Amino acid sequence: MTKFIFLILSVSILTLSSADAAIYKGQREFVKKCLKCHKSGQNFIATYKMKKWKKWMKKKGKPLANIHLKSKKAKKSWKYFKSKKYIKKSKHLRQFLVEYAKDSGNVPACN
Numbered sequence: 316m317t318k319f320i321f322l323i324l325s326v327s328i329l330t331l332s333s334a335d336a337a338i339y340k341g342q343r344e345f346v347k348k349c350l351k352c353h354k355s356g357q358n359f360i361a362t363y364k365m366k367k368w369k370k371w372m373k374k375k376g377k378p379l380a381n382i383h384l385k386s387k388k389a390k391k392s393w394k395y396f397k398s399k400k401y402i403k404k405s406k407h408l409r410q411f412l413v414e415y416a417k418d419s420g421n422v423p424a425c426n
């Protein structure tokens with residue numbers, strides 16, 4: 316029985332920290348790739364609700380990429396949004412963005 320409780324405990328600690336790691340990776344990606352155009356950072360993320368971010372980050376972030384690829388003003392981001400790197404990081408970005416969306420109740424503990 317003790318063994319069982321211990322197992323549950325360690326599994327939940329593991330899943331918790333891997334979620335945190337993904338959010339952290341997403342944050343790093345956001346700071347590096349998005350902030351130069353969306354300067355308001357956290358405020359920018361909190362402008363939108365979780366549902367909206369989830370929608371934009373569907374299918375490995377395709378809808379979000381399309382918004383940018385359609386806009387000439389966002390031309391400097393095209394290379395990134397077309398890259399494999401973006402597709403790879405989209406999962407982390409999604410976690411980060413949803414975590415700090417308007418209705419999430421979270422405030423990032425950065426800077």
Ligand code: HEC
Pocket residue numbers: 345348349350351352353371379382383385386387388389390391392408
């Ligand atoms: C080169 C500058 C640039 C970069 C880099 C960039 N964006 Fe944008 N983004 C724009 C512009 C310009 C628009 C407005 C597009 C339009 O409506 O014509 C936009 C629109 C958006 C929108 C839609 C807002 C709305 O109300 O429709 C979201 C969400 C968004 N960006 C998120 C991001 C995220 C997340 C990243 C990083 C992965 C990012 N952007 C990187 C320039 C950029």
